[in-house]
Amino acid sequence: MTGLLAFLALAVSTAALLYLRVTDPRRRRVFNLPPLDRDRPLLAQAALWLPAVGLILLGNLAALVIWMGGIAVIGWAVAAATPNTVVVARERFDALRVESAKRYVSLRAGLRLWLRVLSTIPAQLREEAATPGQSDRIAALEARIAELETLLAGRSTSESDAANTAKSPPLAIAGSRP
């Protein structure tokens, strides 16, 4: 329970610390960042200290001391991150997000395709069920098409043979008179 209370208190105070860091005027001057128009330092400082007040009111001194120690370390970590560090971290996060989005998109597209294919199967099955012998008819039509193609191929071969015979002179047979 003590650990949980301390963790919750630290979470609230960390959020306040992050805001205070971003809005700190000296930090913004040092790193050549433009000054902010809107700034609510009092609200942020209240958010920073209120968890400690809450722990005191709850009478949990152990959680309060853990909060004090945690704030010292978290505050240092928050303050030590330069805007450059933040930029690098944000770039890495954005890259990760873009990569994940791409994979997510391709994954979604793949899933959609599969779903489309899968969704046509029941329709085909229904069609076949509605018109009995449909597949037999198709098979018969395919066989007829194959027959016609064979016939066509045979006709075109004989026509080309006849054309070749008309063009070339008769073959001289040994012993025969013209």
Next chain:
Amino acid sequence: MIALDQTRTKRLVAVHGWSGTVLGLLLYAVVLTGAIAVFANEIGTWSKGGENRASAVEGRLHKPLYDLARSVDPSFHEEIMIRPAGDHRLRFSFQRHELNDETGQIEDYAKVFYVDGATGETLSTETGFLRDLGGRNPGDALERFLVDLHVRLYVPQPWGLFLTGVLGLAMMVAAVSGFMMHRHLLRDLFTAPRERGLLSDRRDRHVLAAAWGLPFSILLAFTGAFFSFAISLGLPIVAMVAFGGDQEAIIERVLAVPQSENPVAAPLASLDYIVMDSTKRTGKAPVLITIENYGRDDARVTTNHGYAQGALLPISLMFDGHTRAFLGEKPTLGTTPSTGSAAVSLMGPLHFGNFSGLASKTAWFALGLAMSFVVATGMQLWVKRRAEDPRWRQFGTIVEITVWGLPLALLGSAVAFFIMLPTGNTLWWTPFGFLLAAGAAIWIGLRTENVSGTFQPIIAALCIGLPVLRHLTGGTSWSEALLEGETTVLTIDILLVIAGLALLRYGTTPRRVAPEPVLEPAE
């Protein structure tokens, strides 16, 4: 925050710098080992491959106590202490006061029995002065070495305690002088170093870490110095002045609640009933039971229950040993609760960070690492400012070797411990492994230009290799640990591997230096 003139500021800089630099290497060792020693119990459990460390006294106590008390001389009934000893064992310690010829002091001489908590069977015994007992278990060698290194830098008593006491004072001086020197402490709390590779960036890095950790630096330094000097200096001085050199007498006078003597023989009331009563009153089972004057009408039982949920002060209850009547809460010092007693009681939890289990220990560990960073960067800054002097450059090399060599040496002691654990010869080899690794670190450090770049992969490899070594030398495997619920073994193994991988990944990444803003010509 405090406006000082230039002369005073320069003096403070000198005080701050010299106090930190002269003792900085040793201070760094004490602070870093202190951060690690926060988890000494857990490291001890991990090094033994998991040990069911009961946090409270369990099982039936009265029968084994009765049987053991009959087996020892009645002179050992002066004081009996019962505490858990891991793996469901109980430690019964029967003590009397005797003159130690080696030290010339009257000390506790004890007969100690390790008893199976379930069956009451005596598993092992040892006899001797209390200060010499307790550390002979080979499995405890790593834990004890880490603690001793922090408490007294492994220097023999009482000089080790003097040394760490002086270091604590030096740290307080550095912290207070640093606070006074820094004019804009609050305004600069969010000003991070600009990472341009300049000297001012090093200063900003040191100042930022020191500013955030200032209150705890003072607190930990003060409580640490208190513990060191109270035992090594305060106790002997007061004993010499007021008790004829008898330190045991002063301890009893200050820590024990006086009672009227009545040596008439009387049986002890049911200890199991007293434990049940105390558990009901506090909501927690006792972690330590002390029985004074066993077998007499003036017997007294004190149960120590550790820390209640959300509290910073430990709870101790007193019971009449013969009638089992509840006598009230026992203050740490004196006869009645007082501000002084509460202040002394606070020293322990505020220094050790063990008042709320893992949560408080994690916070204290992080604070210890932060303070190590402050000490290391302070020395680096001091040396960098004097880089033109070859002697300070050599000292700078020593600083770098110490900053990176100490973690390597600590890992080396763990390696030696695991290698020698199957032979049982860890008590000597663990500190020797530390010395060997330290020697290797010095040898490597003196032969390389880039100390941090050379040491980081070695430290990373040791971190990743330690769990493997632990397993190869007969330690508990992960599957066994999972089956037995030994989360400590798993957690420390995983944390070591993560630390090693993180050091490999980020430790050798060159720091990205922010580009300087390009000046544009005015239009």
